[in-house]
Amino acid sequence: MNQQQWNEGLDHMDEDLLRNYLTAKDQYVHKRRNRQRFFHVAAAAACLCLIVGVLLLVQHYRNNIPQIGNYKRIQLTGNTLGESVSSYITQDTAIVNEAKENLPTQLPIYKITPRKITSKEFQAMKERLGLPDSDSPLFGVEKDRNKVDGRFTYYATGTFTMSEEELEALAWETFHKLSFLEGDYTYYGIRGEDTISAYDGEIVTSVLVSFYRQLDGVRVIGNDRCDMWFNDDGLVEIHIALYDYKQIGTMDLIPLENATSRIKTPDAFSLEGSLNSAVETLRVDRINLVLVNQHSNDCTILQPVYNFIGTAIGNNETEVGFSSKIIAIPESYTYEAD
Amino acid sequence: MELHRKHGARSALSDEAIISLYWDGDRKAITETDFKYGKYLYTIIYNILHDKLDCEECLNDAYLGAWNAMPPARPQVLKAFLVTISRRIAIKRYHKLRQKGAVPSEMTVALAEVEDFIAENSSAEEAFDAKQLGQIISRFVRSLPQRQRYIFISRYYAAEPIDTIAKELALSLSMIHKELAAIRTALKETLESEGYSV
DSSP states (O other): OBHHHHHHHHHTSOHHHHHHHHHHHHHHHHHHHHHHHHHHHHHHHHHHHHHHOHHHHHHHHHHHSOOTTOEEOOOOOSSOTTTGGGGTOOTTOEEEEOOOOOOOSEEEEEEEEEOOOOHHHHHHHHHHHTOOOSOSSSSEEEEETTEEEEEOSOTTSOOOOOOHHHHHHHHHHHHHTOTTOOSEEEEEEEEEEEEEEETTEEEEEEEEEEEEEEETTEEEEESOEEEEEEETTEEEEEEEEOEEEEEEEEEEOOOHHHHHTTTTSOSEEEESSOOSSOEEEEEEEEEEEEEEEOGGGTOOBOEEEEEEEEEEEETTSOEEEEEEEEEOSOGGGEEOOO | OOOOOOOOSOOOOOHHHHHHHHHTTOTHHHHHHHHHHHHHHHHHHHHHHOOHHHHHHHHHHHHHHHHHHTTTOOOSSHHHHHHHHHHHHHHHHHHHHHHHSOOOSHHHHHHHHTTTTSBSSOOOOSOOOHHHHHHHHHHHHHHSOHHHHHHHIIIIISOOOHHHHHHHHTOOHHHHHHHHHHHHHHHHHHHHHTTOOO
């Protein structure tokens, strides 16, 4: 083989390798510029240091400089490409982006700390909700550091006939009795239901509603949870996990444009129904950012994820909803899990 | 290499908007492409040819190539599309110039690094399939760890100088040389196992 043939071979290298290279290059160049900018700031800070002392400078440094490369990367699960979804999404699948969102290019870096629920807070919660002590092996409520889990009736008993308004009012009433829930929470609505099959059809016995924590208007998902099950008698189950978030810096996000180019090869992908054919078009209706808390996997900071939501249209014109998730924190901030 | 181009305070159009200009047959497409990607494309070509006039001609040819390709092409990632066109044009010119004499560019240095298993001017009588070699290279690149993958493409595809790669990755020059040596050893084995020889 000669040099010309070698170069021709390189020209036929798979395009995705080149795309990934260019994306990585943008990030490295950006990181390098940030590094250079950092040195300018550091020089100025050094002068300041003469006035305010070395100690304050170090404190400033520790508090404000992102720990590049030090964070364990989150892992998204679900139907990822390469598994079942690869049979749906093909090279011919077209992307139609109708989303108009204007998303931030930077987000704060939030350090995650489990927020311990004290015995006093737990006792107050039980009194406010009128919950009995956990003396039954089946029912009761328990606390474990930053978590509260409780169940108060059998799965198959009860009925649920409330209107959505009544349910939301009841959910908020319950929420306000939990004094340890601090910060900005949003009512998500019904996320699931328990049913039993009766002779005349399915009967809903209880429904699951969730509240989501929000930071700077961005929803936190993952370990942070506030889930409540209700039936017509009231609260029947509760699951809470509390975390504190402290801002320790600011991170860049991978450009939305780069993420958009990866809709077909995302970190996680799910279809809301089944298509009996390959996907002809993925129509993106909206894009949002979520922050993922995977503290139990040693991921110590919240990590942003782009969520592309829309409609997958099959060859046979069947339509189902889809969600394509792409991790938005640049790889330069993170290291991969073992 | 330093390039100084002043464009005033305005921001670049999105790739989608630039592609639409090409599709509408609007000449502004080339101005906008040059504004957004001209500097990087020039760098890629310069690494290969190392001559200002040749670079400018190649860049013009690349823009013309993009103009002729869109439509019908509607690239997913415009930058990658333009880089591919620019590199092909520059490489073609590079090999023409090499036949006449030495080309003092980074590409020449990068090619010299692989002369162990890629000959400068072997007579390639046997049938050669560039696509097949492209597949072998792609598989090889995928088998590399992320950092080596980046170094390989930087050095042998984009002909980036070693010190540029070192600065981008915040690594020492010796570390990059070490990584490149490891890549070349693995590449040689791969190519030989696939039946490619000097």
